[in-house]
Amino acid sequence: METETEDLSRRSIGARRNPASQEAILDAAEAVLREGGIAGFSIEAVARRARAGKPTIYRWWPNRTALMLDVYTRFKNARAFPDTGTLRGDLVAFLDNQLLGFWKDSLCGTVYRAVIAEAQSDAGAEEALQAYQADRKQRALVLVERAKARGEVPQDVDAALIIDLVVAYAWHQLLVGHVAQSMGKVEAVVDTVLRGTPGYRA
Amino acid sequence: METETEDLSRRSIGARRNPASQEAILDAAEAVLREGGIAGFSIEAVARRARAGKPTIYRWWPNRTALMLDVYTRFKNARAFPDTGTLRGDLVAFLDNQLLGFWKDSLCGTVYRAVIAEAQSDAGAEEALQAYQADRKQRALVLVERAKARGEVPQDVDAALIIDLVVAYAWHQLLVGHVAQSMGKVEAVVDTVLRGTPGYRA
Amino acid sequence: METETEDLSRRSIGARRNPASQEAILDAAEAVLREGGIAGFSIEAVARRARAGKPTIYRWWPNRTALMLDVYTRFKNARAFPDTGTLRGDLVAFLDNQLLGFWKDSLCGTVYRAVIAEAQSDAGAEEALQAYQADRKQRALVLVERAKARGEVPQDVDAALIIDLVVAYAWHQLLVGHVAQSMGKVEAVVDTVLRGTPGYRA
Amino acid sequence: METETEDLSRRSIGARRNPASQEAILDAAEAVLREGGIAGFSIEAVARRARAGKPTIYRWWPNRTALMLDVYTRFKNARAFPDTGTLRGDLVAFLDNQLLGFWKDSLCGTVYRAVIAEAQSDAGAEEALQAYQADRKQRALVLVERAKARGEVPQDVDAALIIDLVVAYAWHQLLVGHVAQSMGKVEAVVDTVLRGTPGYRA
DNA sequence: TTATAACCGAGACGGTACGTCTAGTCTTTGT
DNA sequence: ACAAAGACTAGACGTACCGTCTCGGTTATAA
Numbered sequence: 019m020e021t022e023t024e025d026l027s028r029r030s031i032g033a034r035r036n037p038a039s040q041e042a043i044l045d046a047a048e049a050v051l052r053e054g055g056i057a058g059f060s061i062e063a064v065a066r067r068a069r070a071g072k073p074t075i076y077r078w079w080p081n082r083t084a085l086m087l088d089v090y091t092r093f094k095n096a097r098a099f100p101d102t103g104t105l106r107g108d109l110v111a112f113l114d115n116q117l118l119g120f121w122k123d124s125l126c127g128t129v130y131r132a133v134i135a136e137a138q139s140d141a142g143a144e145e146a147l148q149a150y151q152a153d154r155k156q157r158a159l160v161l162v163e164r165a166k167a168r169g170e171v172p173q174d175v176d177a178a179l180i181i182d183l184v185v186a187y188a189w190h191q192l193l194v195g196h197v198a199q200s201m202g203k204v205e206a207v208v209d210t211v212l213r214g215t216p217g218y219r220a
Numbered sequence: 221m222e223t224e225t226e227d228l229s230r231r232s233i234g235a236r237r238n239p240a241s242q243e244a245i246l247d248a249a250e251a252v253l254r255e256g257g258i259a260g261f262s263i264e265a266v267a268r269r270a271r272a273g274k275p276t277i278y279r280w281w282p283n284r285t286a287l288m289l290d291v292y293t294r295f296k297n298a299r300a301f302p303d304t305g306t307l308r309g310d311l312v313a314f315l316d317n318q319l320l321g322f323w324k325d326s327l328c329g330t331v332y333r334a335v336i337a338e339a340q341s342d343a344g345a346e347e348a349l350q351a352y353q354a355d356r357k358q359r360a361l362v363l364v365e366r367a368k369a370r371g372e373v374p375q376d377v378d379a380a381l382i383i384d385l386v387v388a389y390a391w392h393q394l395l396v397g398h399v400a401q402s403m404g405k406v407e408a409v410v411d412t413v414l415r416g417t418p419g420y421r422a
Numbered sequence: 423m424e425t426e427t428e429d430l431s432r433r434s435i436g437a438r439r440n441p442a443s444q445e446a447i448l449d450a451a452e453a454v455l456r457e458g459g460i461a462g463f464s465i466e467a468v469a470r471r472a473r474a475g476k477p478t479i480y481r482w483w484p485n486r487t488a489l490m491l492d493v494y495t496r497f498k499n500a501r502a503f504p505d506t507g508t509l510r511g512d513l514v515a516f517l518d519n520q521l522l523g524f525w526k527d528s529l530c531g532t533v534y535r536a537v538i539a540e541a542q543s544d545a546g547a548e549e550a551l552q553a554y555q556a557d558r559k560q561r562a563l564v565l566v567e568r569a570k571a572r573g574e575v576p577q578d579v580d581a582a583l584i585i586d587l588v589v590a591y592a593w594h595q596l597l598v599g600h601v602a603q604s605m606g607k608v609e610a611v612v613d614t615v616l617r618g619t620p621g622y623r624a
Numbered sequence: 625m626e627t628e629t630e631d632l633s634r635r636s637i638g639a640r641r642n643p644a645s646q647e648a649i650l651d652a653a654e655a656v657l658r659e660g661g662i663a664g665f666s667i668e669a670v671a672r673r674a675r676a677g678k679p680t681i682y683r684w685w686p687n688r689t690a691l692m693l694d695v696y697t698r699f700k701n702a703r704a705f706p707d708t709g710t711l712r713g714d715l716v717a718f719l720d721n722q723l724l725g726f727w728k729d730s731l732c733g734t735v736y737r738a739v740i741a742e743a744q745s746d747a748g749a750e751e752a753l754q755a756y757q758a759d760r761k762q763r764a765l766v767l768v769e770r771a772k773a774r775g776e777v778p779q780d781v782d783a784a785l786i787i788d789l790v791v792a793y794a795w796h797q798l799l800v801g802h803v804a805q806s807m808g809k810v811e812a813v814v815d816t817v818l819r820g821t822p823g824y825r826a
Numbered sequence: 827t828t829a830t831a832a833c834c835g836a837g838a839c840g841g842t843a844c845g846t847c848t849a850g851t852c853t854t855t856g857t
Numbered sequence: 858a859c860a861a862a863g864a865c866t867a868g869a870c871g872t873a874c875c876g877t878c879t880c881g882g883t884t885a886t887a888a
Binding site: 055056057131132134135136137138139140144147148151176179182183185186187189190191193194195203206207209210211212213214215216 | 336408
């Protein structure tokens with residue numbers, strides 16, 4: 019990946035989106051993030067790296083957050099939501115694999131930190147992140163719904179609270195830079211939340 | 221407050237820090253944040269507003285995060301940690317009063333969001349935030365220690381986990397912009413965490 | 423000239439230098455010099471006046487000296503080297519018209535004084551001035567060469583010395599602020615230098 | 625000289641100028657000029673170097689030009705005006721010893737270039753330089769007056785023109801950085817000027 | 827003998843300008 | 858129609874000096 023060697027002669031291919039450019043830009047964005055971290059990430063830097071014009075980037079991504087989010091989802095799409103048969107197993111896998119474990123790879127964590135940070139000051143970024151979040155949360159709630167169907171938890175349990183607590187824990191660890199240290203506590207977190215859920219039966 | 225009316229004659233008072241200037245700068249920083257939000261916050265803008273020279277700001281605050289954190293702590297110092305006699309009461313008050321309720325005032329929340337965001341890209345900011353966090357966490361752990369002394373929870377309970385879960389929930393709600401909506405869930409969150417804590421007796 | 427009235431809508435005209443911007447910047451530089459003199463001249467002030475971004479100025483002029491020299495040459499190009507038929511006439515015209523008389527217009531003199539001053543401390547400015555000087559001197563030497571061809575002076579006369587003495591006199595008067603007073607002495611200076619040149623015949 | 629070793633304990637000596645401080649400041653100014661050239665010369669730098677407070681400098685020298693001029697005259701005073709018995713000898717010595725030869729020492733030339741440059745933009749500097757110049761010119765005119773008394777030149781000769789031409793030549797060479805190269809032309813310059821003076825008899 | 831006045835070092839103050847960086851927009855040229 | 862390129866306005870960044878001011882302290886001279 020991110021070969022950056024198509025330096026020469028990536029010109030227009032006529033009146034349609036050039037996939038090679040999009041790839042090159044995403045590769046460059048990833049490389050810039052990998053090398054300079056969040057602070058070094060700028061549209062300028064990506065354009066330089068990709069040997070692309072800034073307007074080409076702005077044409078397809080309205081702002082840097084959208085671009086970062088695209089880089090992020092390129093990774094994310096590789097990982098599927100778990101289905102272990104028990105709610106505890108699902109949540110442990112969710113936290114361990116989709117959240118903390120995924121972010122432990124420095125780049126993924128870096129990108130997501132950047133996206134969250136950006137969303138605090140940029141309205142467009144906040145919207146993009148909320149849309150992304152809503153989708154993820156919807157899919158996470160399914161884990162609890164399945165548990166309800168299996169009778170592991172009562173029908174009237176607050177599924178959103180369970181997910182929120184788990185996701186919130188992961189975010190917090192990410193944002194204070196303690197992802198690696200916190201991975202040992204995954205089971206304790208899930209157990210605490212489940213024990214605290216009224217009517218839960220292991 | 222922030223009258224900004226001592227416009228004239230705030231000169232040097234000798235080879236030492238001029239408290240009037242510091243006040244004026246913090247007032248201006250607060251006003252800029254209040255009016256322009258995080259995105260509009262810049263050292264330039266604060267200097268203009270405070271009728272202060274940029275170097276005066278840089279002399280005392282190494283970066284904008286330090287300045288924002290100072291604005292934040294000016295508010296924070298007003299609120300005391302709770303002591304209600306029960307762990308549940310303490311945690312509810314902590315979450316309700318020190319975290320979510322405190323941030324609900326738009327400015328406090330705005331400032332803290334900005335600080336967290338800044339800490340994701342700036343090393344100095346990260347350090348400053350971590351120092352601040354460590355101190356706050358230390359003081360929050362006391363709530364659990366008192367509960368241990370009272371026999372509400374066993375001696376071997378993981379106090380840090382309890383605090384982390386509560387704080388993490390608050391951060392997450394802050395960062396996704398759901399502070400107001402989440403205040404109704406304060407008791408549910410605390411109850412879930414406490415019920416999930418082995419050996420807890422109400 | 424220097425109308426400064428195209429205030430609005432001077433955007434980019436594509437991937438090439440925008441002549442309108444260059445004109446506006448030179449006009450602004452001239453206006454700033456006219457109003458504030460050398461001391462008030464700064465890139466910042468020119469950018470403000472021209473409604474141009476600082477980087478646009480730095481893109482095309484490496485330093486303020488280069489910009490001032492450009493303002494200067496815009497005037498200079500208007501005046502042609504003299505050809506009166508006699509060396510005395512040429513030198514008088516040169517001193518009277520190209521040097522002192524040209525500088526008497528307050529702005530031209532001001533600009534050239536600034537350029538010379540700048541060249542004393544800035545390496546780039548020194549280089550720029552030397553290049554300009556070398557060109558001017560070359561063209562001034564032609565006056566003497568023509569006189570040699572006419573037999574007014576011997577072939578072995580030190581042409582550079584003649585030009586140097588005349589130019590030096592003008593510089594000195596400029597730099598001590600005596601341009602106006604010295605214009606009455608033009609003929610005396612030229613006569614002294616020519617009488618002192620061995621083999622000169624009027 | 626300029627030992628800079630009285631580092632400690634140079635306090636006030638009562639309600640009068642402390643000569644040690646003045647010496648230290650002049651030494652520091654000289655050292656700063658020697659090391660950083662004109663561009664590196666600033667009141668801040670001198671104060672740092674001299675371990676003196678800025679107000680102490682401003683108390684005794686109204687601006688940097690006055691300070692530079694003081695550094696310059698500290699050297700200058702060492703050299704006496706010549707008296708060789710002939711006007712030609714005097715002028716050659718004047719040009720060779722007081723002007724070009726004096727400036728050839730890099731520091732003296734550097735300082736004087738700086739003073740001249742400063743005088744182009746700063747009113748105070750211009751005044752100071754003019755005062756200095758007037759004094760020097762007065763003393764140089766004496767050379768010609770003595771020649772008149774000896775009958776070398778007629779009484780009605782324009783003494784100022786002779787001095788101006790010689791001084792102007794030296795300035796020009798200084799300002800274009802050709803001091804060293806021009807020293808071989810001293811006699812040619814003086815001879816040209818004198819031959820061009822009506823009624824001059826060697 | 828005691829004030830007092832001017833000096834000294836130090837360094838903070840409000841400012842201005844520096845030269846660099848990035849944002850996001852615009853237009854031309856070339857596929 | 859779209860890509861590439863790069864210029865454009867705009868403005869923040871962090872630094873260096875400017876010249877002024879007040880401080881705390883020192884010391885010679887005037888009262």
